[in-house]
Amino acid sequence: MSMTSESNESLIFKNDVDSPSVDDTNSGENVLKKGPWTSDEDAILVEHVTKHGEGNWNAIQKHSGLARCGKSCRLRWTNHLRPDLKKGAFSPEEEHLIVELHAKMGNKWARMAAELPGRTDNEIKNYWNTRIKRLQRAGLPIYPPDIGLQSLKETQQTDDMTTFSSNDAYHPDFIPFTNFEFPSVEFKNLKVNHDLHASSALIDIPSDSSLLAQGLHSVHPSKRLRGSEYLFPALNPVNDDPVQIAQSFVYSSPYDHNSTCDHPSSVIVGSHSGLNGNPSSSEPDWAMKMELPSLQIQMGSYWASPSSPLISYESVDIPIRAPPIENTISNNRNSGLLDAVLYESQTMNTSKNSSISNASNVEVDIRDTSSHDFFKTEWEAYGEHMSPFGHSCSSIFNEGTPISRSSFDEPESVERGCKVKEEATILVPMRYEHKGDETTNEMIVSRPDMLLASDWFGPKRFHCW
DNA sequence: AATGATAACAACCGCCTAAGA
DNA sequence: TTCTTAGGCGGTTGTTATCAT
Known part of the structure; x- marks a missing residue:
């Protein structure tokens, strides 16, 4: 020197x-x-x-x-x-707050730092980025469902969702849905069930674009977590109560009511009823931002963009015992976890007191076929049975769940928009161990993301055959 | 003990915006 | 009105520490 x-x-x-x-x-x-x-x-x-x-x-x-x-x-x-800087690791409260704030704000580090006295945006950013990497490797949701739901509710309470708000809760660089080619349909019921509608999206397993592109390929089951670090302070894996965790992933359609359904045996687990292409919908803008990863985005991408690559689940190495081919669609890699989800769901529903204390945990009855009622009533007007996202249940499955041959192989086979392939509806018979009872359910495997949550459930806990 | 992988942290870079000349 | 500059912000990269094998 x-x-x-x-x-x-x-x-x-x-x-x-x-x-x-x-x-x-x-x-x-x-x-x-x-x-x-x-x-x-x-x-x-x-x-x-x-x-x-x-x-x-x-x-x-x-x-x-x-x-x-x-x-x-x-x-x-x-x-x-700065003398007012707080040194040391984030406290669990701070970590929880960061997750919560990120659910609201996205990558607005400076604004997040303003909510965390003594913490810097860089610190928060670094924490978040490393956390994201960790989640990518683990194939876990970025937001614990309770936080996603809570933040969305708060957001919606303060905003008129019919317009794009400049409220801080929304990203200024909102990316509209215009490229998603959803039918411009007004969902009357959506407003009525505003919270649940959009919250259904939030409890999807989030994933950002990079996760979509790469993270799912690098699931590392044996990845260690340092020390006391858990992905979500509020949802500590130490609490391995599978029911509690499963509840966070399973929810019912807000449009449940008693009526017939064209898919009497089908239930969409984790259907993306909240995602629609209407810019005037209540979908928070961040849900579409890459910076705010959400599997909803992924699913939306599957459904809406022919060019969107499908995740190759070939590389997802999660020890789930696969069901025999005769019982399931071939190469269905989701059965194990979905089985688990359904199992837990069923457990909840068969319980007399399937109370959902947590507001984020919305119950679904996997045997309840009325979940499609909304789709039917709202979409039959278009002459076809499809989700609010312009896809039938079957097409959702086809596009969102790589089964047998990859969708890459046959892009032309992917039905878009209002195309419906009823014949393609996949019913997956599943049998569960449930207190000595055996229950067979059929379901539409529509949630490849659920597979990714298997770490949360502990893959050894569930199996199907 | 060596090595590789990963996490955590620190710092820089580029872009944007607001304020002032 | 335009240009310049300072400051802020988010993304990215580089370095070091830690852990597992």
Whole structure:
């Protein structure tokens, strides 16, 4: 570290040949240092800010001789030297809050930091990014269902969903659904069941684009979690109560009522009733943002965009005992977890007191065929049976669940829009172990994402055959 | 003990916006 | 009105620590 005859401050860092990196954009004497800050640099910066206060960062270099650009000074001060910074790991409360805030705001780190006194946006961002990576590897949802539901409800309470709000709860760079080619249909019932409608989306397993692109291919069942780190403070895997966890994934259609259904034996588990292409719908904008990963997005992509790649579940290595071919569709990799989900769902429903204490846990009766009623009543007007997303149950399955041959192989076989392939409806007979009883259910496997949640359930706990 | 993988952290880069000249 | 600049923000990259094999 070279020194000059000037003040220590100015000498230390100018023309520092030992600097890890030097910004030579400022040619000549003003050679700005890059790389890690030294304690001396910190001292200079602290002294300057103490004297002159924050701001005017570029002046620091001039006045103190600190060979750092103003940006770098500001960053260093903000992220490390501020006296009100809270050091150390995030507390469980903070972690929970971060997840909650991210569900509301997305990648608005600065705004999130404002809600966390003593924490910096960079800190939160780093925490979140590493968490995302962890979740990607584990194939787990990013948001615990309770948080997703809660945040959405809060969001919806404060916004008129008929218009795109500029409220902070919404991302300014909202990406509309226009490229999704959903039929422009007004869902009368959606407003009535606003919360559940959209919340159904939130309890989908989230995943961002990168997860879609890569994370699912890198599921690492044996990935360790350091120390006390759990993916969701509020949903600690230590609590391995499968019912409680399963409840978080299973919910009923908000449109449940008693009427007939064209798929008497079919139930959509985790149907995406909340996703529709109507920009005036209550779908929060963040649900469409890549930065706010959601499996709903994935599913929406499956359904809406022919070019959207389907996840290859070939690489998902989760030890689920596969059912025999004669009982299930071939290569159905979802059966194991879906089995588990259905099992838990059934457990809940057969219980007299299947109370759902948690507001986010919405019950579904897997034997209840009325879940399709809405689809029928609302969509038969279009002459076809399809979901609010322009897809029939069967087409949803076909597009969202890679079975047998990959959809990549036969893109033309993927029905889009209003096409319906009733004959393609997949009924999966499943048998469950349930307190000595055997119950057979048929279902439409529509949730490949459920497979990803198997880590939460503990794959060894469930099996089907 | 060595090695590789991963997490955690720190810092930089590029873009955007607001304010002032 | 346009241009410049400072500051802020989010994304990305690099480094170090930690853990498992």
